[in-house]
Amino acid sequence: VLGVFGLEGQGTRVLKTNTNDLYGIWAAIIIFNNQLDIIVKPHLNTEFTVVSSVAYPGQVPIDIVSSYFQFRKPTIYFTNEIIKIHRHLLPRIIMGMAVNAFSPLWHDHRRNDKGLFVESMIQDLDMFIHNKAGQDFTFCGNRGKSNIDITISTQNISNNIFNWKVYRGHCSSDHSLITFSLREDFEMASLHPITHFNDYKIDKIAFRSAIRESLHSIHDDGSIDGRAKRLTAAITTACGSVLPKNTNAKNLRPPWWNTEVTHTRKELKRAHRAWIKSNSPEDRQIFKKHTKHTQHKIGRA
Numbered sequence: 001v002l003g004v005f006g007l008e009g010q011g012t013r014v015l016k017t018n019t020n021d022l023y024g025i026w027a028a029i030i031i032f033n034n035q036l037d038i039i040v041k042p043h044l045n046t047e048f049t050v051v052s053s054v055a056y057p058g059q060v061p062i063d064i065v066s067s068y069f070q071f072r073k074p075t076i077y078f079t080n081e082i083i084k085i086h087r088h089l090l091p092r093i094i095m096g097m098a099v100n101a102f103s104p105l106w107h108d109h110r111r112n113d114k115g116l117f118v119e120s121m122i123q124d125l126d127m128f129i130h131n132k133a134g135q136d137f138t139f140c141g142n143r144g145k146s147n148i149d150i151t152i153s154t155q156n157i158s159n160n161i162f163n164w165k166v167y168r169g170h171c172s173s174d175h176s177l178i179t180f181s182l183r184e185d186f187e188m189a190s191l192h193p194i195t196h197f198n199d200y201k202i203d204k205i206a207f208r209s210a211i212r213e214s215l216h217s218i219h220d221d222g223s224i225d226g227r228a229k230r231l232t233a234a235i236t237t238a239c240g241s242v243l244p245k246n247t248n249a250k251n252l253r254p255p256w257w258n259t260e261v262t263h264t265r266k267e268l269k270r271a272h273r274a275w276i277k278s279n280s281p282e283d284r285q286i287f288k289k290h291t292k293h294t295q296h297k298i299g300r301a
Contacts, residue, residue, distance in 0.1 A: 012030065012031065012032055012034075013030070013031040013034075013038055014028060014029075014030050014031075015028060015029040015030075015031075015038075015040060015045075015050050015052050016028045016050060017045060017046065017047055017048060017049060017050045017066075017068075018045055018046060018047050020047050026047065026048045026068040026070065027048060027049060027050050027066040027067055027068045027098075028050060028066060029050055029052050029064055029066050031052075031054065035056065035057075036054045036055065036056060037054070037055050037056070037057055037061070037256065038052055038053070038054055039052065039053035039054075039055075039061065040052055041053065041063075041088075043088075044085050044088055044089075046081060046085075048067055048068050048069070048070060048078060048081070049065060049066070049067040049068075049081060049082065049085060050065075050066050050067075051063060051064070051065050051085060051089070052064050053090060056184075057256040057257070057258060057301070058256060058257070058258025058259070058260065058261070058301050059184070059258075060092065061090060061092070062090070062092045062093070062094060062157065062182075063089045063090045063092065063093045063094070064093075064094055064095075064096075065082075065085070065089070065093065065094070065095040065096070065097075066095075066096050066097070067081075067082060067095065067096075067097040067098070068097070068098045069097065069098060069099045069100045069101065069114075069118075070100070071100040075099070075100075075101055075113075075114040075117040075118065076117050078099075079117050079118060079120070079121040082095070082097075082121060082125075083121060083124065083125065086125055091154065091156060092154055092156060092157050093127075093153060093154045094151070094152075094153045094157070094161070094182075095127070095150075095151070095152045095153070096149070096150075096151050096178070097149070097150055097152070098139075098148060098149045098175060099114070099115075099118045099148055099149070099150055100114065100148050101114035101115040101117065101118045101148060102114070102115045102146060102147075102148065103115035103116075103118065103119055105119055105122075105129055106129055106131040106147050106150045107131055107132070107133045107135070107147050108146055108147040108148070118150075122152060126154070126155060127152040127153060127154060127155075128152060128153050128154070128155055128158035129150060129151075129152050130150075130151040130152065130153065130158070130161055130164045130180060131147065131150055131151060131164065132164050132165075135164075135165060135166040136166045136167070136168045136176060137166070137168075137176065138166055138175060138176050138178065139174055139175050139176070140168060140174060140176065141174030142174075149175055149176075149178060151164060151178060151180060157182075160182055160183045160184060161180055161181070161182055161183075162180065162181050162183065163179075163180055163181045164178070164179075164180040165178070165179050165180070166178055167179065195240075195245060196245065197239045197240075197243040197244070197245055198243060198244045198245065199243060202242075202243065203242060206242050207238055207242050207243075210237070210238035210241050210242050211234050211235060211238040213238075214233070214234035214235075214237040214238050215230070215231075215234045218230050218233050218234055218237075256301045257301065258301050260297055260301070261294075261297050261298055261301050264290070264293055264294045264297045265294060267290055267293075267294075268287075268290040268291060268293075268294045271283070271286050271287040271289075271290040272287055272290075274286070274287075275287040
């Protein structure tokens, strides 16, 4: 592969192996979903393997590995490379590899020494093979037809991968197109729109009247918390009926914001209020601790 052309831009992101002056690139990862967060890992990329983490904002990421086992090099060179890279990967991994090796484990009709090396690697890494029987050959070229392209994953997400298929004639390569689906359960943080009111020159008479009317229509349970919520709801309702909204206001939450950040921010604000109220060294230390914890969560998000 000399390069990846016609795919970059318009939200598509392309990650490539380290360039070889003689052959170009051997493998790539192409992300078409512009809603996914991409974490590039150049320290793990080699001439034959490229690695990246993908995830929806705030969710547990998956490491994606694309690798090409060059058939003129000893297979053990590549299996050792994958094992070395694997030590630095996340717990959830999907690998797509052209291993140039034969084995009945990925439904080729023969087994060779290269296949034995790859089998041993998969077993050592405790990975699951997703290749299915009854599909077209993954490779059709001058050297014949064979199954030398495999899809493997860690056991913890193997049940989430389904509908693995091979399609011949869908691309110009001798290697056929392989597709599969990934089912993920994730919770996106709800980004409620933030309404800003224009409080310049308030009509105080109309505003007080709107608050009184709202208080009559809203009931509470008699507790301090209930009364506070009732008063807050009444003021909010009165603002909505009397004050003009600021049309220039924007949602201040960034796209990576998640429920975990929301929770830690609430804890931080609570610690800050406690410190302001008591002004004690102990509460100050608690506030500093929550500040570092919140910064850490935001950094991860």
